[in-house]
Amino acid sequence: MKIIVLLKMVPDVVEELELAADGKALDTEFLRMIANEFDNHALEEALLLKEKYSGTVTVVALDAPEVDDALFTALAKGADQALKITDGDGTLGTRAGAYRLAQTLSSVPGLLPADLILTGAQAIDDLDGLTAPLVSHLLGLPQLAIVTKISVDTTAGVATVLREFPGGVRGEYEVKLPAVLGIQAAEKPPRYVPVAKVRAAMKSQAIQSVPAATAADGGVGLLPVEEMSKPEVTEHAQMLKGSPEEIANQLCEILAARGLL
Amino acid sequence: MAGNVWVLAEQWRGQLSDITYEVLALGKEVATALGVDLQAVLLGHEIKDLARSLGEANSVLYLDHTALATPVPETFAHALTFAIRARRPHVVLIPLTNVNWELGALLAAELEVGYVNACKDVRSEGGKLETRSLLYGGKMEAIVNPGQSPAILGILPGVRPTDQGRADAMPPVEELTVDLLETSSIRWKRYLEVEAGDIDISKQEVLVSVGRGIQSRDNVALAEDLAGALGGAVCGSRPVIDQGWLPLSRQVGKSGVVVKPKLYVAAGISGAPEHVEGMKNSDLIVAVNSDPQAPIFNVAHYGINADVMDVLPTLTEAVHSRKEVKKHAA
Ligand SMILES: Cc1cc2nc3c(=O)[nH]c(=O)nc-3n(C[C@H](O)[C@H](O)[C@H](O)COP(=O)(O)OP(=O)(O)OC[C@H]3O[C@@H](n4cnc5c(N)ncnc54)[C@H](O)[C@@H]3O)c2cc1C
Ligand SMILES: Nc1ncnc2c1ncn2[C@@H]1O[C@H](COP(=O)(O)O)[C@@H](O)[C@H]1O
Numbered sequence: 001m002k003i004i005v006l007l008k009m010v011p012d013v014v015e016e017l018e019l020a021a022d023g024k025a026l027d028t029e030f031l032r033m034i035a036n037e038f039d040n041h042a043l044e045e046a047l048l049l050k051e052k053y054s055g056t057v058t059v060v061a062l063d064a065p066e067v068d069d070a071l072f073t074a075l076a077k078g079a080d081q082a083l084k085i086t087d088g089d090g091t092l093g094t095r096a097g098a099y100r101l102a103q104t105l106s107s108v109p110g111l112l113p114a115d116l117i118l119t120g121a122q123a124i125d126d127l128d129g130l131t132a133p134l135v136s137h138l139l140g141l142p143q144l145a146i147v148t149k150i151s152v153d154t155t156a157g158v159a160t161v162l163r164e165f166p167g168g169v170r171g172e173y174e175v176k177l178p179a180v181l182g183i184q185a186a187e188k189p190p191r192y193v194p195v196a197k198v199r200a201a202m203k204s205q206a207i208q209s210v211p212a213a214t215a216a217d218g219g220v221g222l223l224p225v226e227e228m229s230k231p232e233v234t235e236h237a238q239m240l241k242g243s244p245e246e247i248a249n250q251l252c253e254i255l256a257a258r259g260l261l
Numbered sequence: 262m263a264g265n266v267w268v269l270a271e272q273w274r275g276q277l278s279d280i281t282y283e284v285l286a287l288g289k290e291v292a293t294a295l296g297v298d299l300q301a302v303l304l305g306h307e308i309k310d311l312a313r314s315l316g317e318a319n320s321v322l323y324l325d326h327t328a329l330a331t332p333v334p335e336t337f338a339h340a341l342t343f344a345i346r347a348r349r350p351h352v353v354l355i356p357l358t359n360v361n362w363e364l365g366a367l368l369a370a371e372l373e374v375g376y377v378n379a380c381k382d383v384r385s386e387g388g389k390l391e392t393r394s395l396l397y398g399g400k401m402e403a404i405v406n407p408g409q410s411p412a413i414l415g416i417l418p419g420v421r422p423t424d425q426g427r428a429d430a431m432p433p434v435e436e437l438t439v440d441l442l443e444t445s446s447i448r449w450k451r452y453l454e455v456e457a458g459d460i461d462i463s464k465q466e467v468l469v470s471v472g473r474g475i476q477s478r479d480n481v482a483l484a485e486d487l488a489g490a491l492g493g494a495v496c497g498s499r500p501v502i503d504q505g506w507l508p509l510s511r512q513v514g515k516s517g518v519v520v521k522p523k524l525y526v527a528a529g530i531s532g533a534p535e536h537v538e539g540m541k542n543s544d545l546i547v548a549v550n551s552d553p554q555a556p557i558f559n560v561a562h563y564g565i566n567a568d569v570m571d572v573l574p575t576l577t578e579a580v581h582s583r584k585e586v587k588k589h590a591a
Contacts, residue, residue, distance in 0.1 A: 013398045013531070016554060026401070041503075095375065121362075124397050130366035130378070133334075137370035142335065142446035145363045146516075160450075164359050164516045166273070168455035168509045171332060176446040182363075184516070185503045223375035227404040231395065231556070237548060237564030244571050248579035251547065254563065258545060260467065260491070260524050261583060 001055030001154060002114040003046045006101060006135075007074065009033045009064035010125045017230075024225050033066040035073075038120030044186035045150060046118050047078050053154055056080040058114070060105065062097055063087075068207060069198075076193045076201040083108065087212045094126045095222050098134035103213035106139070115177045116159070121146045121184040132182035142175055145182030152177070263388070264351035264410065266292040269341070269364070270301045270315055271356045273332075274452075277311050280356040280418045282426030285317040287383060287416060288354050289426070292319075294385035297351065301432070304340050306330035309434065316428035322348070323434065328441040331449035332360065336441060338367035343439050345372065350411050352390065354383070357415040359516055365415040377405050378415040379534065398533040399556035418515075418538040459510040460494055467493025467524045470513055470540070473500040474529020474550065474569055481506050483573040484528060490580040491524070498530045514539035528569045532557030549573070 011017060011031040018027040046057045058081040059074040061067050071082040085104050105112055117139075119132045136143030148170065149162040157177045162170045164184055175181075240247045255261040268288040271278045285301065292299035301318035303311060306329050312321040324344060328336050341364065345353065355365045357379065369376035379394045381402070390412055394403050407414070462468060469488040471481055481495065488495045496511040496518075513520055515535040525543035529550065530536060537560050540546070548561035549572045558564045565572055 011397065013400050014552060017397060017400050026397075095369075126396070130363060133363045133366035134370050137367065142444065143363065144334065144447070145366075146359050162453065165332075165452070166359060166516065168512060168517055170453045172450040172453060173333070174448040174450055179446070185499075189504050223377060223405050223407055223409075225403045226391075226406055228396075229402050229404075231399065231402045231559065233559050235559070237546075237558045237561035239558075239564045239566060244567065244575040245579070247565055247567070247572065248575045251563065251565075251576060252579050252583050254545075255491075255524065255580075256583070258523070260545070261580065261587075 001049060001053045001116070001152065003049060003055060003057045004105065004111070004114045004117045005039070005043050005046045005057060005059045005074070005079070006117065006119045006131065007039045007043065007059050007061045007070060008036045008120070008123050009061065009067050009070060010036045010123055013124060019228060024228055026228070028065070031065075033064065035070040036120050036123045038122060038183060040190040041186040042118040042120050042183035043074055043077065043079065044188065044190040045183050046116070047191070048187055049116070049150060049152065050078070053152055055115075058083060058111065060085065060101065062100065071207050072201045072205070073193060073198050075205045076197040077191055082205075082207045084207050084209050085212050086209050094123075094131055095134060098131045099138065100212050101131070102135045102138035104210060107213040108210055112139075113178050115152075115157075116150075117141070117178070117180045119180065119182050121182040130182065132180050136180035139180070141178055141180050143180040143182070144173060144175065146184045147181045148183075148185045149187055150181065263295060263297055264349045265298045265300050266295065266352045266354065267350040268299065268301050268318065268354045269356060269361065270303045270311070270321070271358060271360055272303065272305050272308055272311055273360045275305070275308065275311075277314055278356065278358060278360070279423045280358055281315075282317070282423045283419060283421050284354050284356045284416050285315065285426035286421035289317055291352060291354075291383055291385050291390070295351065295388065300350065302341070302344060304329050304337055309436070312434045313431055316430035316432055317426045318432050320433045320435065322437055324437050324439045326439055326441050328443045333444060333447050333449055334361070334363040334367060335444050335447065337361065338364055338371060340439050340441055342368055342371045344437055345411055347437065352412045352414065355413065355415050357417055365413050369413050372411070372413070374409045374411065374413060375407060376413045376415065377407055380414050380416050380420070382420060383414060383416070395534050398531055399537070400554065417534055419541060455510050456508070459508055462494060462496045462511055462513070463518050463520050465494045465520070466522050467491045468496050468513075468520060468522045468543075469493060469526045469528065470496045470498065470530060471501055471507075471528050471569075472498040472530030472536075475501065475506075476529070476570075478504070478506045480570065483570070483577075487526070487573050487577045487580070490577050490584075493522070493524070496520070498536050527557050527561065528573060530557055531555050532560055
C-alpha cells in the first residue's frame with residue numbers, strides 16, 4: 001500500500017491570536033504554528049494502515065513556518081518519506097493550495113498513483129473550501145471527507161470506509177482505490193513521539209524539497225478576505241471571581257436560586 | 262434579472278433537518294434584500310412530500326432519483342450541479358452539517374467558483390453579498406464578499422431561530438428530471454447505529470461536560486464526582502471521545518448529540534462551532550477555562566477563568582456541604 005498524507009501548518013489556537021496591520025489576516029510574527037489537529041489523525045491512520053497491510057507513507061506539505069519540525073516528527077513516528085513543496089506564491093487559500101498540491105503530486109516522478117491520499121477533515125484556518133474534495137476532483141478520484149475508519153482489501157483494491165453522520169451514526173461505504181479520504185479521527189489517538197527521536201530523525205533522515213509545479217491555476221474562484229476580526233461579542237459570560245472556594249459558593253447560590261441544588 | 266436564492270433543504274433519512282428552517286429564514290432575508298425569489302431545493306428519492314413543509318420558500322424544486330436514495334456525496338453534488346447549471350441561481354445556501362459536509366466544496370470544484378464555508382451570517386446591501394465566517398475554532402471572524410455567481414455558501418447551524426423559517430403555506434412544487442449514474446467508485450453499504458445500552462445524554466437535566474482541558478482519563482473522575490453531586494451525567498467534546506475516555510454516546514456536538522439540559526457545565530472546552538451547536542440552547546451554561554479568550558465564554562452565562570483541576574473538586578465539595586446544610590435544616 002502506498003499512502004500519501006497531506007499535512008498543513010496552522011496557528012495553535014490555544015495561544016492568543018493577534019491581527020495583522022492590514023486587518024485581513026493574523027499577525028504571523030507571534031503565532032505558534034503546529035500541524036493541523038486532524039492531519040495528525042490522518043498520519044496516525046496512515047501509520048496504522050501501513051502496520052496492518054505494509055507499504056509506505058509519504059507526508060507532503062506546502063512550505064510554511066515550522067513545517068520542518070512537523071515533517072521530521074512524522075518521519076520519527078514512522079513515515080518513510082517527507083516532501084516539502086516550495087516556491088509557493090504566498091496566497092494559499094484552500095483552493096490555490098489544493099491546485100498546487102494536486103499538480104505537484106502529479107509532477108513528482110513515481111509518487112502517483114498512490115492507493116490512498118489522506119487529508120485532515122478540515123483545517124481551522126481557512127474558509128474557501130475543503131482540500132479533500134478539491135484534490136479528488138482535480139485528480140479524478142473518489143472521495144469521502146469525514147472518515148473515522150478504513151480497512152483495505154488489497155487484492156480487490158477496495159477500502160471499506162466509515163464516514164460520520166449526526167448523532168454518532170456512521171455510514172459504511174466501499175471505495176475503489178485509489179481514493180482521497182479526509183480523516184476526522186484515526187482509530188487510535190495519534191501516537192506520541194519523544195523529542196529525542198525527532199532529533200535523531202533530523203540527523204539521519206532528510207526532507208525532500210520539491211518545487212511547486214507550474215504556476216498553479218489557483219486563482220479560479222479564490223475569494224479574498226476583506227476583513228478579519230475577533231468575533232463581536234453580543235453576550236459574554238458573567239465571570240465569577242475570587243478564590244476557588246468563593247467562586248464555588250457563588251455558583252452554588254446561582255444553582256440554588258434556579259432550583260438546581 | 263439576477264438569479265434566485267436557493268436553500269438546499271437538507272433531508273437525512275427521509276426527514277428534514279432543523280437547520281433547513283434556520284437557513285430558509287436566512288435565505289428569505291437575502292432574497293428579499295436582492296429582490297428575488299427564495300427557492301428550496303430538495304434532493305433524494307421519494308421525498309416529494311417533504312416539500313409541503315417548506316412553506317417559507319416561494320417555490321420548491323425537487324430532484325428525485327434512485328441514486329439519491331443513499332448518501333453518496335458525489336452523487337448529490339452531480340445532481341445539484343446539474344440543477345444549478347439548468348436554473349442559474351445567484352446564491353446557493355448549504356446547511357453545513359456532516360450530512361452534506363463535502364457538498365459545497367464539490368460544487369465549487371465542479372462549477373469552478375469559490376466557496377465560503379462556515380458562514381455565521383450573510384447580508385446583502387445594494388445587490389452585493391457580504392458573508393461572515395468563523396475561523397480558528399471560533400476565535401476569529403472573516404468577512405468575504407463573494408462576487409461570483411453562483412455564490413456557494415456553507416451556513417453554520419443556528420444562523421436564525423428554527424421557527425423563523427417555518428411557514429404553513431404550501432409552496433408550488435416543481436420536479437426537475439435529472440440523469441444520474443450511480444458512481445462505480447463509491448458504493449453505499451449501510452448505517453451503523455450508536456451502540457445502545459448507555460445513558461441518553463439528551464434526556465439528562467444536568468450535564469458536566471469535559472474537553473481536552475481535562476488532560477487525562479483519570480481526571481474525568483473529577484467531572485463524574487461533580488455530576489454525581491448534582492444528580493447528572495458526564496459527557497464530553499470530541500477529543501475526549503476520540504481518546505476513548507468516554508463512549509461515543511456521550512459526545513456533544515455536530516457529530517454527536519444535541520443536548521438542552523437545565524445545566525451544562527463545560528469544563529476545559531474551547532467552544533469550537535462544532536461543539537457549540539450541540540449545547541448552545543441549554544438553559545444555563547457554566548464554562549470553566551484557563552484561557553480568558555476561549556470562545557466558550559461567548560456562549561456561557563457564567564464563566565470561571567481558572568484551572569478545571571482546581572474548580573471541579575472545590576465545586577463538588579461546595580455542592581456536598583450545601584446539601585448537608587439543607588438536610589440538617591430540613
Ligand atoms: C465534521 C466535524 C465534526 C465535529 N463534530 C464535533 C462534535 O460533535 N463535538 C465536538 O465537541 N467537536 C466536534 N468537532 C471538533 C471541533 O472542531 C473541535 O476540535 C473540538 O470541539 C475541540 O474540543 P475541545 O474544546 O475539548 O478541545 P480544544 O479546542 O483543544 O480546547 C481545550 C480547551 O481547554 C482549555 N484548557 C486546557 N487546560 C485547561 C485547564 N487545566 N483548565 C481549564 N481549561 C483548560 C484550553 O484553554 C482550551 O480552551 C468536529 C469537527 C469536524 C470537522
Ligand atoms: N497547504 C497545505 N499543505 C498540505 N496539506 C494541506 C494544505 N492545505 C490543506 N491541506 C490538507 O487538507 C486538509 C483540509 O484543509 P482545508 O481544506 O484547508 O480545510 C488539511 O487538514 C490537510 O490535510
